[in-house]
Amino acid sequence: MTVQSRSPLISPSILSADFARLGEEVRAIDEAGCDWIHVDVMDGHYVPNLTIGPAVVKALRPHSEKPFDVHLMVSPVDNWIEPFTGAGADIITIHPEAGAHVHRTIQAIRSAGCKAGISLNPGTPAKMLDYLIEEIDLVLVMSVNPGFGGQSFITSQLKKIEAVRRMIDKGGHEVLIEVDGGVNADTARQCVDAGADVLVAGSATFEGGAERYGENIAALRGERA
Ligand SMILES: O=C(CO)[C@H](O)[C@H](O)COP(=O)(O)O
Numbered sequence: 001m002t003v004q005s006r007s008p009l010i011s012p013s014i015l016s017a018d019f020a021r022l023g024e025e026v027r028a029i030d031e032a033g034c035d036w037i038h039v040d041v042m043d044g045h046y047v048p049n050l051t052i053g054p055a056v057v058k059a060l061r062p063h064s065e066k067p068f069d070v071h072l073m074v075s076p077v078d079n080w081i082e083p084f085t086g087a088g089a090d091i092i093t094i095h096p097e098a099g100a101h102v103h104r105t106i107q108a109i110r111s112a113g114c115k116a117g118i119s120l121n122p123g124t125p126a127k128m129l130d131y132l133i134e135e136i137d138l139v140l141v142m143s144v145n146p147g148f149g150g151q152s153f154i155t156s157q158l159k160k161i162e163a164v165r166r167m168i169d170k171g172g173h174e175v176l177i178e179v180d181g182g183v184n185a186d187t188a189r190q191c192v193d194a195g196a197d198v199l200v201a202g203s204a205t206f207e208g209g210a211e212r213y214g215e216n217i218a219a220l221r222g223e224r225a
Pocket residue numbers: 013015016038040071144145146147148149150151180181182183200201202203204
């Protein structure tokens with residue numbers, strides 16, 4: 001197992017924020033020291049939940065200068081790239097199963113000036129990245145089945161994080177590994193030890209209200225608040 005000592009980047013998922021006060025919540029996690037802001041876009045078709053569209057991303061954009069990490073759980077996905085890059089996304093991650101032409105979609109994301117990510121569902125092997133790893137900036141390893149916040153971490157995904165880490169180290173391209181789903185202070189450590197660079201955390205960031213966001217983020221980084 002690769003044991004890493006560096007601190008991971010933290011990308012709180014606003015799926016667990018108070019939707020009635022989203023702008024305020026984005027400012028609060030920014031001030032609490034998060035690195036990125038994770039936006040879960042669900043279409044009620046590719047996943048059984050319906051969440052945020054580009055109009056909401058555009059409305060939130062003035063509330064933080066930190067990178068907006070937009071996770072598209074949408075099928076078909078191609079027609080949604082331009083609306084989200086136009087709304088202010090910095091990183092766009094897609095699910096290969098949701099796009100008919102993954103390579104082309106990745107190129108469209110990068111041509112629009114955004115970083116491009118590929119997400120691997122719990123049942124999707126790391127091998128899916130063959131022929132794509134050199135074209136992307138980020139691999140999002142899903143440690144829950146996509147669709148809802150608050151699910152339990154699927155431990156088998158640690159082996160996948162290790163496999164993706166080996167693939168990236170061998171290839172020599174700069175690609176970040178992000179882990180999404182059921183990440184808390186305990187599973188965060190396991191993810192970082194397996195080779196993760198970025199951790200998404202919804203429930204574990206927003207737990208306890210705004211006065212706790214700073215200590216929650218510090219705990220996810222493995223620091224004391
Ligand atoms: O993509 C997602 C679900 O599809 C969310 O980002 C993820 O579930 C984060 O929520 P939590 O940290 O509460 O598990």
